[in-house]
Amino acid sequence: MTAPTRPDPFGVELRDVTLSFGKDEKHPALDGLSLTVRPGTITGLLGRNGAGKTTALSLIAAMRRPDAGTVLVDGEDPFENAWTMAGTQLVRESGDTITSTKVKDSLGYYAELREHWDADLAARLVDLFEIDLRKTPESLSRGKRSALGAVIGLASRAPLTIFDEVYLGMDAPSRYAFYDALVEDYTEHPRTVVLSSHLIDEVERIFEDVVIVDRGRVLLAESVESVRGRGVSITGSAAVVEQFVDGHRVLARQRLGGTAQVTLFGALDDAQRAEATAAGLELGAVPLQDLFVHLTRGEQP
């Protein structure tokens, strides 16, 4: 078989990374953050506004350096590193384009910059998202500008592609078109993708791994399958439910008359499941979105 040369996907590692912006050293943007992105995975980076997602991603993309700690991309410090920078494509909400010249020029710029750029894919996606090549990015609507960012991120086929809330401003059909394009192209051209998002319901199945960031630290970093298994909701008669959940970590409690629904953190084993079912309790899944909300609700400043 004569497959075209395919770059090895980059892995990412952040170890005990700290970063403060200017005066505010009491509330560092990153406060001893450690995370690993396995090469070749689609990893979801989830966190509330101000949790440190964008800051962490900007370190990976070598746009700044941490105050302390280690940042490694493909095993190397990415700062002013020609190898990792050439292989890392960061797309932010703005679309990361040259705003003052035509869209066509932005695409041409990335075609030059990115070794594995796929012009056919770019053209197909520009059609799909109905982006006018003759316009300048700044004259595009917010949604079209985000879509242009998505095009650049996908067509770059970079060993490490980072989409930082790229969906903002995109309407639902455009977002789903983006997810479909991402899954399809990733399946055919495996590489490392990091995607930060608030719209967890929409993207959780695309992820292989999930990292939840909260207040500059990592709260949870696991495969999405095990995160899904982390939460369980238990519904039934209040007294039975309360007796069953005693000793477990309870994330949320709801009561309606004699019926209670309790959300637990921590998987149940088969024996516990059987016990719950025998006691007439109903077990349910906890969507990643709900788990995220419960875990990050904490005492916000």
Add this chain to the structure above:
Amino acid sequence: MFDGPEPIYLQIARQIRAEILSGDLSEEEQVMSTTQYATTFRINPATAAKAFATLVDEGVLYKRRGVGMFVATGAREKLFAEHRDRYFAEVLRPALDQADLLGITPAEIVDHVLARDVAGSVRSAGPAATHPPTGETS
């Protein structure tokens, strides 16, 4: 699709097993590819691949290099046997536990089962009776 509490790969595996049991997927028939699964259901291809790997380990599917995944000959028979074995532990046992809880006696249950049979309920004819393997091997 795939909204249950279990990991998605287990749900995919279960769905494929169910399709084989029902005859919707015949033996030696090709299964959707990882890519088709990923793009059709908008899921990570690794999730689909994990489901296939599980089924290959079970001997339900096998891989033809460069072609794709196929339902193994004998898969339906095998799944029937396994599901029959598990029926008592996984389906009947919880139902009987619940009967205990409700004070329903074994005699009542037996009466109910016998009455149901007399009423002429349909019994599964087993794997051999329907959907014989199509044998469209290459």
